[in-house]
Amino acid sequence: MRTILTLCFLFVFGIVAQAAPAKIASLHPLLSEMATLVGGDKVKVVNLFPKNGDLHSFSPTSAEVSSAVGAKLVLACGKGIEPYLGDLKQSLSEKTRILELGADIPDVMVPDGSHPDPHWWNSPSNMKRASRTLMLALIEIDPANKASYESNQKKYADNMDNLLRMGKIIMRRIPQNQRVLVTAHAAMCHFCRDFNFTPIPVHGIAKESEGDTASLAQLITTLRKNQVKCIFTEVNASPKALDNIARELGISSRPLVMDGIYPSMESYDKIFLFNTGVIASGLAPAKAKKDEKAPH
Numbered sequence: 001m002r003t004i005l006t007l008c009f010l011f012v013f014g015i016v017a018q019a020a021p022a023k024i025a026s027l028h029p030l031l032s033e034m035a036t037l038v039g040g041d042k043v044k045v046v047n048l049f050p051k052n053g054d055l056h057s058f059s060p061t062s063a064e065v066s067s068a069v070g071a072k073l074v075l076a077c078g079k080g081i082e083p084y085l086g087d088l089k090q091s092l093s094e095k096t097r098i099l100e101l102g103a104d105i106p107d108v109m110v111p112d113g114s115h116p117d118p119h120w121w122n123s124p125s126n127m128k129r130a131s132r133t134l135m136l137a138l139i140e141i142d143p144a145n146k147a148s149y150e151s152n153q154k155k156y157a158d159n160m161d162n163l164l165r166m167g168k169i170i171m172r173r174i175p176q177n178q179r180v181l182v183t184a185h186a187a188m189c190h191f192c193r194d195f196n197f198t199p200i201p202v203h204g205i206a207k208e209s210e211g212d213t214a215s216l217a218q219l220i221t222t223l224r225k226n227q228v229k230c231i232f233t234e235v236n237a238s239p240k241a242l243d244n245i246a247r248e249l250g251i252s253s254r255p256l257v258m259d260g261i262y263p264s265m266e267s268y269d270k271i272f273l274f275n276t277g278v279i280a281s282g283l284a285p286a287k288a289k290k291d292e293k294a295p296h
């Protein structure tokens, strides 16, 4: 009888233990989405990043840190974008692993070569690679659900391949001489590598640092010479320097989502397709009107 009861207890306990999803905390909404898609119903994702937060000034509050307590993993972008990670680690149990998903993604340097661009998520191929790193970490903490993580990650990776193809199609009408991406901060270097653009960040790495006057004058000359048709601000910021450049050249400026954060676009697909669509409409030649006669 005692043996039967023990077996029943182990059976019930086993089911309960198996059913409890692993808690995963995340410091970026796009990583939260990745964890939800790759982890599926085997994980419970806690997003620590506040709506309308600024990636470059964010630091978790004590309430946000306490939301991460008990997490098996805390997902971070890495590449130095979260300078508070050391402090966060001190606040959490040794059992919580901070996983910097950008750590093994190859660097792409900013144009002046002074540092790598940390905004690796703007490349679907980098997201695919990061999803594999995440999958391996999930399998390590929860080997019983290996097949589920592998299957979900394959779907995620296939979607990133698809986005890469779609991006190329959406932007194929942009001629090579227009493949210049003038942005506020140095956030699109990984994207530019994938889609064969030359990045020209007007500001430094953080949004508040302004370019100097002589460099701006030189930039205006270069853009005029190349007849660049459009420059790119950000959805939540329209820096003065970019407004001045657009006015000086008499060209348009259009907003992009560069930090991967925009409350009305809570999916990687939406942000990526928004960005590629905006870039194509800003830099591709206008389509010929249907009623225009073809040249003889």
Ligand SMILES: [Zn+2]
Residues within 6 Å of the ligand: 055, 056, 119, 185, 187, 205, 258, 259
């Ligand atoms: Zn940024």
